[in-house]
Amino acid sequence: MATAVAAVAVTVGLTACGSDDKADTAEASTTTSAAATSADHGAHGTETAPTADDLKATLVLVADPTKSTAEKTAVIVNGDKRTANIDQMNQALGAYGTLIFAVTDVKVEGTTATAQVVITSPHGSAPAMPMTWEHVDGKWKLSDAAACTMLGFAQAACTP
Template identity: 50%
Template sequence: MAIVGAALAVTATLAGCGSEDKDSTATTSSSSVSATTTTAAAAAPAPTAEQLQATLNAFADPTKPASEKATLVVDGDKRVALIEQMNKGLANYQVTFAVSDVQATGDKADAKVAVTSPHGTMPNLPMSWQYVDGTWKISDAAACSILGMARAACQP
């Protein structure tokens, strides 16, 4: 249960980060950026639960090298050392995922994930993905949740 609490705390903490800028110049600038982002996001195909689950299965596969797994995560190159640490921990440890309730909006997707390990199942863990370079990638926050469960926690 401590792992579940820690994973949820990490997710909640990362989701709460952000700021609002009331500067009118920033508003004008972000309006044009927003229009560009919306156009790019509209081109993202809605992911299936199976597609998203495949990214998680590959991420937790201890036979895949960390450099390959890093390509599954948004800005994953900054997490290679932690992924290597996770790989060592997963060498003799089976983890499976079941993705459900996929909600996609533009280039972002959220879903509930049941994570099953020898210690039991953590149901309805919220995770997110982003459509980058023509593929759905695990968000950094979701990757950090998984890494945290594997005792390879991301640093803020």
């Protein structure tokens, strides 16, 4: 958890102080994602490995201020315990601008997927950080720890 908090602190600092260079944002938006192959399976052999685009879609949904809290809690493991944080994040992101995600190096171990994620805000890019997803109820959902990292960007940090 300390690593996640440190990553959020560094990332928030970098995105707040990053460049406003439109070329940085354009370059990040054109970054291609490395996809895991659909032939890979989890430890039980029944879970289809998510692609980088699958995982990116959850991040895009969580960061979209036009999406409802209910839509967001549905893609987060135990998301119902983060509704107040999500409401706070939606308010903060409403006038902030679009976040762009580059997801690479997807690795699946059993029912957990880990990927490197670069988040680009209107103020610049944060360094790549690992995020995790869990295969729950037949879907790949953003882990609670990764959701808390996202919520921290909007100063809606999770409390224990």
